[in-house]
Amino acid sequence: xxxxxxDGIAYGMLLxxxxxxxxxxxxxxxxxxxxxxxxxxxxxxxxxxxxxxMGLPFLATLPLAFLVPALxxxxxxxTLYARMYRRSHLEQVLFSIALVFMAMAxxxxxxxxxxxxxxxxGWLQGRFEIAGIAIGRYRAFLILxxxxxxxxxxxxxxxxxxxxxxxxxxxxxxxxxxxxxNVGGIFALTFATGSGLAGLGGALGIxxxxxxxxxxxxxLVYVLIVVTIGGTATLTGPFxxxxxxxxxxxxxxxxxxxxxxxxxxLLMIVLLILRPQGLIAPAR
Amino acid sequence: xxxTFLSATPPAPIRQRAARDLTRRARWKPAEILFWLCxxxxxxxxxxxxxxxxxxxxxxxxALSLDLIIGYAGVVTLGHGAFFGLGAYVAGLTSIHLTAExxxxxxxxxxxxxxxxxxxxxxxLLRASDLTRLMVTLGVAMLLYEAANKAxxxxxxxxxxxxxxxxxxxxxxxxxxxxxxxxGYCLIVTFVLTLIARRIVTSPYGLSLRAIRDNALRARSMGxxxxxxxxxxYAFSALIAGIAGALLTQTTMFVSLDVLAFHRSAxxxxxxxxxxxxxxxxxxxxxxxxxxxxxxxxxxxxQYWMFWMGLVLLVVVLIGRDRIQTLPRTLMRxxxxxxxx
Numbered sequence: 001x002x003x004x005x006x007d008g009i010a011y012g013m014l015l016x017x018x019x020x021x022x023x024x025x026x027x028x029x030x031x032x033x034x035x036x037x038x039x040x041x042x043x044x045x046x047x048x049x050x051x052x053x054m055g056l057p058f059l060a061t062l063p064l065a066f067l068v069p070a071l072x073x074x075x076x077x078x079t080l081y082a083r084m085y086r087r088s089h090l091e092q093v094l095f096s097i098a099l100v101f102m103a104m105a106x107x108x109x110x111x112x113x114x115x116x117x118x119x120x121x122g123w124l125q126g127r128f129e130i131a132g133i134a135i136g137r138y139r140a141f142l143i144l145x146x147x148x149x150x151x152x153x154x155x156x157x158x159x160x161x162x163x164x165x166x167x168x169x170x171x172x173x174x175x176x177x178x179x180x181x182n183v184g185g186i187f188a189l190t191f192a193t194g195s196g197l198a199g200l201g202g203a204l205g206i207x208x209x210x211x212x213x214x215x216x217x218x219x220l221v222y223v224l225i226v227v228t229i230g231g232t233a234t235l236t237g238p239f240x241x242x243x244x245x246x247x248x249x250x251x252x253x254x255x256x257x258x259x260x261x262x263x264x265x266l267l268m269i270v271l272l273i274l275r276p277q278g279l280i281a282p283a284r
Numbered sequence: 285x286x287x288t289f290l291s292a293t294p295p296a297p298i299r300q301r302a303a304r305d306l307t308r309r310a311r312w313k314p315a316e317i318l319f320w321l322c323x324x325x326x327x328x329x330x331x332x333x334x335x336x337x338x339x340x341x342x343x344x345x346x347a348l349s350l351d352l353i354i355g356y357a358g359v360v361t362l363g364h365g366a367f368f369g370l371g372a373y374v375a376g377l378t379s380i381h382l383t384a385e386x387x388x389x390x391x392x393x394x395x396x397x398x399x400x401x402x403x404x405x406x407x408x409l410l411r412a413s414d415l416t417r418l419m420v421t422l423g424v425a426m427l428l429y430e431a432a433n434k435a436x437x438x439x440x441x442x443x444x445x446x447x448x449x450x451x452x453x454x455x456x457x458x459x460x461x462x463x464x465x466x467x468g469y470c471l472i473v474t475f476v477l478t479l480i481a482r483r484i485v486t487s488p489y490g491l492s493l494r495a496i497r498d499n500a501l502r503a504r505s506m507g508x509x510x511x512x513x514x515x516x517x518y519a520f521s522a523l524i525a526g527i528a529g530a531l532l533t534q535t536t537m538f539v540s541l542d543v544l545a546f547h548r549s550a551x552x553x554x555x556x557x558x559x560x561x562x563x564x565x566x567x568x569x570x571x572x573x574x575x576x577x578x579x580x581x582x583x584x585x586x587q588y589w590m591f592w593m594g595l596v597l598l599v600v601v602l603i604g605r606d607r608i609q610t611l612p613r614t615l616m617r618x619x620x621x622x623x624x625x
Contacts, residue, residue: 026415032414032415032418080598080602083602084601084602087601089360089414089415090354090360090414090557090561091557091601093360093362093418093553094553094554094557094597094601095597095598095601095602097550097553097554097594097597098554098593098594098595098597098598098601099594099598100594101590101591101593101594101597102590102591102594102595102598104590105587105588105589105590105591105594106591108587108588109587109588109591217546221422221426221546224415224418224419224422225419225423227415228415228416228419232415258434259434261426261430262427262430262431262434265423265424265426265427265430266427268419268420268423269407269420269423269424269427272407272416272419272420272423273407276416277413277416278416
């Protein structure tokens with residue numbers, strides 16, 4: 001029972017790390033970026049390839065899994081996304097779906113359509129027991145890493161100069177520009193961070209969710225559910241939503257496997273009927 | 285401010301002008317007539333392409349149904365495939381358990397899809413953002429997919445529905461291997477439904493939908509009942525999508541889970557955007573473009589056609605529909621201007 005809860009929390013944390021970038025682009029920059037999963041996929045492939053082909057240890061690949069998608073994200077933001085900020089949501093959806101298609105086909109072409117596997121280092125395999133509860137080592141590792149990321153992210157947004165500038169740029173772009181804030185640069189950096197986090201999530205998630213070229217589409221639905229249920233006004237909302245969805249998914253698969261993904265969608269619809277603006281609605 | 289402004293019926297001159305405007309909008313344009321002549325000609329001139337053409341028409345009809353709610357009512361959805369899939373399954377089940385007569389199956393599929401549209405429509409009226417709407421519609425579609433997957437005693441699950449047999453159309457025209465009957469059937473059904481949809485969007489009701497799309501708040505304060513109107517067009521759009529699904533079942537005599545998959549809903553959005561949103565023919569033209577591109581790309585690179593499809597879409601979105609559509613007109617104007625100079 002508690003083991004399942006912990007598995008669920010680990011899974012939820014992972015979802016949050018992947019979704020946080022989307023929550024930022026969507027909530028702060030008001031951009032519907034369905035291609036978010038593509039960045040997660042890049043991160044996953046970076047880890048898988050550097051481990052399997054170059055023999056780097058797992059932990060050493062994680063910074064790379066953050067940096068590469070972040071760089072790609074910044075490049076894409078400056079060249080492509082920046083043109084789409086003022087367009088309608090429908091156009092943004094299509095634009096990013098097009099990117100997803102291209103990313104999936106490109107991954108298939110470059111790396112083949114088979115599942116990528118990695119071998120975790122020994123100290124992350126197996127389980128340990130605390131007070132009679134079996135906890136997977138990797139799950140515990142996930143929870144720790146993701147919790148650190150969550151706290152770091154929250155501090156970055158609320159306590160640093162960068163966070164203050166970002167919030168100013170989002171609240172009123174023109175006024176922020178008038179105060180001498182480089183709005184374009186801030187957005188590019190934010191987008192890069194979000195993409196990097198997605199990549200890190202993708203890398204951490206290989207063990208749990210697998211990795212193949214259809215990954216962007218698979219993860220997209222989960223990430224979107226998290227962000228929609230959580231609401232995009234705060235990061236707390238998506239965080240709560242990620243924990244709920246993660247736990248519900250793991251528990252559902254364990255207790256009532258015949259329901260399958262049914263449970264998640266049902267939960268989402270019910271939550272959205274109850275709180276159409278998300279768990280934590282924007283203050284107006 | 286005179287009394288006439290406040291009374292329910294506007295004065296005669298205004299009514300006359302409104303009526304004249306409406307008739308002008310409803311008038312057939314030469315391009316439309318040409319479009320249907322081309323469609324009819326394709327039936328006779330391309331006899332060995334009937335299978336592909338049927339697919340195009342079905343996709344076009346599906347995209348047209350989406351256009352009604354996206355282009356005219358401004359409601360974005362990612363789950364329109366739910367209605368398509370439901371129509372496909374109902375038509376298949378009807379042929380197995382009830383009657384193999386095609387038109388009955390078509391009618392039942394339409395009714396089922398419309399009922400689902402009515403039932404799920406209120407979810408769209410929640411005080412919600414575009415994103416919530418996208419996700420709720422997607423959720424409904426995925427629920428239906430899971431349900432069809434699990435209820436394998438009814439739907440055949442992942443193996444698909446086997447044993448769909450369709451009687452000759454009107455007791456006369458056998459569905460043949462080359463898809464000739466199928467294409468004629470799809471073409472006629474699509475033509476009739478386009479006529480109905482055309483009548484609806486050029487009616488005062490259609491105009492009120494556009495008012496809602498452009499500014500729901502203002503429309504409401506003008507006294508347009510926003511909720512019921514959106515619900516009605518959503519159900520109608522679902523009905524057409526259901527018919528498109530039923531046509532697919534009846535012409536291919538097979539239903540698989542694929543009809544409910546996410547990519548159906550995504551593809552049809554792409555089709556619509558390729559063709560252009562909000563003028564009724566966008567879906568049909570987009571379907572032609574989409575299928576031809578898909579055919580061409582998959583002939584070039586069988587495995588990676590998605591990449592090129594994505595690239596085309598990317599370019600279309602980046603350049604912007606409006607600019608592509610007005611390109612001929614701007615060129616014409618420039619030519620005229622030069623001619624005069």
